[in-house]
Amino acid sequence: MKYLLKSLLKTIPVLLLITMIVFVLMRLTGDPVSLMLPENATAEERDTLRESLGLNDPLPVQYLAFLGDLVKGDFGDSFRYNMDALDLVLERLPATLELAIASMIVAVIISVPLGILSAIKRNSVLDLFITGGAVVGKAMPNFWLGIMLILFFSVTFQLLPVSGRGTLAHLVLPAITLGTGIAAEMTRLIRSSMLEILGQDFIRTARSKGLRETVVVNQHAFRNALIPVVTIMALQTATLVGGTLITETVFAWPGLGQLLVQAVNLRDMAVVQAATFIIAIFVILSNLSADLIYRLLDPRIKYE
């Protein structure tokens, strides 16, 4: 518990740093005013707007003002949507989390059995097939896989919806699209981790006790092999929360990725800040949970 609290406290400077970087980058790379006003607006009109938005103040002053609002939970309003930026982001968050979790589930369902299988049948035809498949799965671009899945399942066989969010059926194809690449990487990782563990002395001990091979593999070996895999899973989950733009676009999935890219293009600063902040929190949370699971799985790691 103390450990958890300490880790959470440590994330505060990280979050602060992220807001600062985003802030500076957004201010330095363009002027939102030109996009907010019509093309034929006069220089005076622009300047008035700039002044009213506080954009003429020195950068540090602007940043401090931003921080002052931030501690109140106020990221400002989106000028594009004319609504509170944080509300806008939180509105999109469930869609993103839903897709991230579903993709991880797909990845685990595919990679765990295949990784174990290719490890215990190493150098067999099956192993070759699985490791080859993993290379292909990793190399396949998401937009291509997404479109292929739509063509096959939605257009040709009309089994699943083409795009959008709503029912569980809507979730299937985007989750498979995202899950496949992750599954490919995890399969290879589980395979090599299992291979290492299966050569250990304690596996020989487990066999010498007369345990069934499935118990030796799925319990004695897998519990150990899982330890390095968990870290990668957490990193992947973080990536899913942050950047699934392509898949979101292909399936018209109303997630954070689309919102963020749009906001960056429009210099919608409040939204960019709010979105990166929320994404950062999830990245930190998934790393933290990886750490906790790691400790849970490996009793050799001591707290503190």
Place this chain on the structure above:
Amino acid sequence: MGEELLKVDGLKVRFKTDDGYITTVNGVSFSVKKGETLAIVGESGSGKSVTSLALMGILPPNGEVVDGDVTYKDKDLRTLSKKDYRKIRGNDISMIFQEPMTALNPVFTIGFQLREPLMLHEGLSKKEAQARGVEMLRNVGISDAEKVMGRFPHQLSGGMRQRVMIAMALSCNPELLIADEPTTALDVTIQAQILTLLRNLKESSNTSIMIITHDLGVVAELADRVIVMYAGEVVEVATVHELFESPQHPYTKGLLDSMPKIHDVVNELYSIEGTVPNPAEMPQGCKFHPRCPFGDEECVQTHPNLLNVKGDHAARCIKLAKKELVV
């Protein structure tokens, strides 16, 4: 004593390596009788561990038994179904290993690992297995047994882990305990304690023990009979008394001569010249001839058979047949 518990006949094991197949156990035959302690000695790489893993049926995936018979009681272990073989492992025949530090699973508690064979072979409930586990730990001299059941392997010392391994191996009352260099990795005082444990086991039960060791001191202390292995072959079989009194094979003599003697003031410790040959480059004829002080042309030409010397005492040397070897 007398009834054969385990009989190994012409055992041949090979491994698949990057450079093709290597045969590391080549025609090994011996038997373990009920209640006896059999020692297997020989230098590193002579095939002792491979032999024991082969008869347990737990060779590494690149190894296979290619010839020979292993008979336990009246069961032919090589043709036994996987399921029936598992019923023997950890139950009738159990094994402890050289490396206590790595022999236990790091992510499970001692209790979990100790309960496992009991629940599997004896059909005990978790609670019953827990109680038996505690009892087993006490039997191997662990006083705070309840506490140790809840510990993870990394929280115990090497000596403690080996005790746990012994408790685990003995938990289902095996008829045969195979101990592969159970003391090699431990410091001297702990070695003595583990040996005492094994001696108590030998004296208090009818369990047969097959102990693999480099240490002739251990042999003298525990064994009834001895097998000397060299380069994947048995080169001498004898009772412990015969072996120490009248060793027949030049290799055995070399081993005995290189044993430090407490009473002698030894200036220079004798050791056999050279090393065990690499299985990929086995010498022709007698495999020991390049290192043998008596080796000659005939030894290069002829691979000797095991030759009975006296009673059950046998050795693999052609000089014996011709009585050329001065014992």
